[in-house]
Amino acid sequence: MYKLFFNLVFKRMDPEKAHYLAFRWIRLAARVPVLRTFVAAVLAPRHKELRTEAFGLRMHGPFGLAAGFDKNAVAIDGMTMLGFDHIEIGTVTGEPQPGNPKKRLFRLVPDRALINRMGFNNEGSAAVAERLAARKPAFRATVGVNIGKTKVVPEEEAAGDYVKSTERLAAHADYLVVNVSSPNTPGLRNLQATEALRPLLTAVREAADRTVTSRRVPLLVKIAPDLADEDVDAVADLAVELGLDGIIATNTTIARDGLGLTSDPSLVKETGGLSGAPLKARSLEVLRRLYARVGDRITLVGVGGIENAEDAWQRILAGATLVQGYSAFIYEGPFYARALHKGLAARLNTSPYATLADAVGADVKKAHA
Ligand SMILES: Cc1cc2nc3c(=O)[nH]c(=O)nc-3n(C[C@H](O)[C@H](O)[C@H](O)COP(=O)(O)O)c2cc1C
Numbered sequence: 014m015y016k017l018f019f020n021l022v023f024k025r026m027d028p029e030k031a032h033y034l035a036f037r038w039i040r041l042a043a044r045v046p047v048l049r050t051f052v053a054a055v056l057a058p059r060h061k062e063l064r065t066e067a068f069g070l071r072m073h074g075p076f077g078l079a080a081g082f083d084k085n086a087v088a089i090d091g092m093t094m095l096g097f098d099h100i101e102i103g104t105v106t107g108e109p110q111p112g113n114p115k116k117r118l119f120r121l122v123p124d125r126a127l128i129n130r131m132g133f134n135n136e137g138s139a140a141v142a143e144r145l146a147a148r149k150p151a152f153r154a155t156v157g158v159n160i161g162k163t164k165v166v167p168e169e170e171a172a173g174d175y176v177k178s179t180e181r182l183a184a185h186a187d188y189l190v191v192n193v194s195s196p197n198t199p200g201l202r203n204l205q206a207t208e209a210l211r212p213l214l215t216a217v218r219e220a221a222d223r224t225v226t227s228r229r230v231p232l233l234v235k236i237a238p239d240l241a242d243e244d245v246d247a248v249a250d251l252a253v254e255l256g257l258d259g260i261i262a263t264n265t266t267i268a269r270d271g272l273g274l275t276s277d278p279s280l281v282k283e284t285g286g287l288s289g290a291p292l293k294a295r296s297l298e299v300l301r302r303l304y305a306r307v308g309d310r311i312t313l314v315g316v317g318g319i320e321n322a323e324d325a326w327q328r329i330l331a332g333a334t335l336v337q338g339y340s341a342f343i344y345e346g347p348f349y350a351r352a353l354h355k356g357l358a359a360r361l362n363t364s365p366y367a368t369l370a371d372a373v374g375a376d377v378k379k380a381h382a
Contacts, residue, residue, distance in 0.1 A: 015346030043091035057096035060358040068231035068258040074098040079337035080159035093154040096350030103159030107174035109137030123274035130285030138178035145185035158186035179220040194237035194264035233259035249306040259312040289340035293318030304332025322356020330376040
């Protein structure tokens with residue numbers, strides 16, 4: 014049904030326009046109490062066996078919405094209504110910015126992939142903080158806040174920009190993510206080098222602790238799939254050294270591997286980050302490597318090409334406590350989260366593991382036994 018609708022309507026529209034149209038419908042539906050209750054009952058049923066705890070937070074399940082979909086925190090209820098157990102808003106930057114010129118989002122439908130060079134278009138940390146402070150949630154949801162560098166701020170002054178966002182947003186965040194891995198802000202990914210990342214994460218940690226004294230806000234870092242293996246190890250070691258709460262693996266890739274079905278070569282050549290099915294193998298590989306390095310000392314979040322329950326299950330076995338999706342939601346539609354949860358519960362119930370937590374990293378542990 015959704016696939017037919019996608020082919021007849023969304024596929025003919027500019028991808029960014031289609032995004033905002035769907036987004037509007039979701040937000041409108043979530044504003045009508047009877048409708049949102051009904052939709053949530055159908056799309057977000059709770060599976061007791063999927064209850065998850067990550068960095069001290071209790072969640073209904075492990076599956077959440079990846080950053081970039083709700084950049085300005087306008088649809089947290091709407092996305093919860095559709096079945097996402099945690100919503101990562103952002104990336105939010107210190108200052109508001111328009112992002113890159115349009116067109117900047119491309120669909121590679123046969124490959125079930127997207128290329129984007131949005132460039133952190135967002136309303137900025139002050140406006141988003143104000144919105145989060147005024148929010149009256151209709152559903153209980155875990156809200157992650159993903160922060161990044163304002164484009165005009167030079168790389169050497171990046172920490173100040175992240176600190177500004179942290180001071181404004183940490184109080185509203187169930188967890189905070191330092192994004193140093195989007196390919197569309199010049200120089201951003203250089204911040205993944207440990208000599209730049211150490212002072213940055215330290216400054217953000219201190220700012221979060223200074224701003225929020227009633228609890229310790231969990232702090233995570235989100236990394237790119239394009240890091241060399243030894244750099245993945247270096248980030249993992251740094252995360253342990255700094256007592257970070259989590260690592261999110263991965264953001265989009267600048268590589269173009271795994272694309273074989275899209276016939277329009279100009280689409281494949283578009284500049285930006287590739288997401289969706291072609292990212293699956295590398296994201297899984299990075300996750301596995303991270304788990305082999307950090308084990309249970311740090312919570313890992315798997316993202317990149319998760320299309321269904323089997324993909325999510327593979328990430329859990331590879332070491333992910335939480336999993337996230339974005340691109341597959343565009344192709345699978347409103348039943349994406351529901352199908353994923355249902356399948357994941359079935360997968361767990363037929364597995365040798367009593368709980369999801371028991372399954373985390375089981376494949377990697379076996380390989381190293
Ligand atoms: C259009 C678009 C915009 C994105 N914007 C952000 C962003 O602002 N911050 C971020 O950390 N990740 C962003 N991402 C990356 C996703 O959060 C995710 O890491 C990536 O798409 C891989 O997951 P997927 O294959 O399920 O889409 C964006 C992805 C897409 C497709």
